[in-house]
Amino acid sequence: MANRKYEQRLRAEAAQETRRRILDAVYDLLRAAPGQPISVDGVARAARVARSTVYLIFGSRAGLFDEVARDVLIRGGFARVTEAVAHPDAREHLRGALRAGAEMYAAYRDVHRVLFSTAALDPEATAGAMRRADEGRAGGMAYLAQRLAEQGLLRPDVTVDDAAHVLYLMTGFDAFDALYTGRGLPVDEVARLMVTTAERAVCR
């Protein structure tokens, strides 16, 4: 029973691959049948993997969705949102962030819909990934409101706090989806409406 050290290159790679296959299966199921409950069993079968393997890797249903939530930000292009933040002009920061956010949401709309709705129903069900994303956005909007104020771009009758509230409202997935799915507007139309509405509400 002496410990024999393993470096396991190939095996670790294979493990990573099955992990990806399971995540991909969630995307596939969501795209194939949006608005339909997803079971761990269904995911396992779609990934051609045993159900117990899903529990082995992700621990639970919540753990799986937690990883999906982490993954969908990367796949959807969250990087472009952070790029927008780097713009020296706060107004361009606002426009870029709203546009990048809309595109990110649209890229995997069904996935975001399921994640947000299940998180709203039962915060435990996503193990906190949604909460973290939300807090990050709240912090980002506080920062943006502050920058707008510093650059003198805020309407005189709008406080920094109010601006942060409105920006938080406009950058949420629900706001995006109300226009995208609820009204059937294309992404660029949604982004345009969001930008003009936000600017009129908080900018001078």
Next chain:
Amino acid sequence: MANRKYEQRLRAEAAQETRRRILDAVYDLLRAAPGQPISVDGVARAARVARSTVYLIFGSRAGLFDEVARDVLIRGGFARVTEAVAHPDAREHLRGALRAGAEMYAAYRDVHRVLFSTAALDPEATAGAMRRADEGRAGGMAYLAQRLAEQGLLRPDVTVDDAAHVLYLMTGFDAFDALYTGRGLPVDEVARLMVTTAERAVCR
């Protein structure tokens, strides 16, 4: 087996009473443990009623939630929203509708949250009450946008369609809840932010 006609006063009243008891149980459970899955069995036990009775009266879980959705509008004061619509001044119509809507959502916030989130996840799960409410709101906002245009209150750079889109966005439960729960603002603050944001976005 000859049919004997029944007028059944007392019995019909008793039936209506158990029906209310079941609906009340849903409210109680939602208020006691928001963000926790609700089972038909739990509702039945809370109402001190057999589970089969719930199915007898409401047909299914979806049917139950459908009735709750119908009920919560009445209890929350949807009447005040329709009153606002009657105002001759379209701008006051807008303000009144937004305020009344916010108060209605706030009165039974947890109930609305569950209803909207489950409806978003699975449209079948509420048997259409949410969809109908949504269509009604969409129609109402189209009407309001039209009235604003006719009274010359719309910004010159805003089309009637765009105004309807923005108003639809601002009057949704998700928009309300983003500020009410997401930001922890009191109802009147939410209403104020909604009104000013909507007015700045679409009114001259």
Next chain:
DNA sequence: CTTTCAAAATACAGCTTGTCTTTCACAAGA
């Protein structure tokens, strides 16, 4: 005193999550 009906009680099939234990297959190391 009989009829009718709301409600309860009960059993059932089928689905779900989550936790086991056992077995298999294969790459890493000696």
Next chain:
DNA sequence: TCTTGTGAAAGACAAGCTGTATTTTGAAAG
């Protein structure tokens, strides 16, 4: 080549859920 570690599969299991019967109870209506 032979052993060992380990990712994954396979399968059994408990517990909870929905939905659909079927039968029984109790009380109001006639």
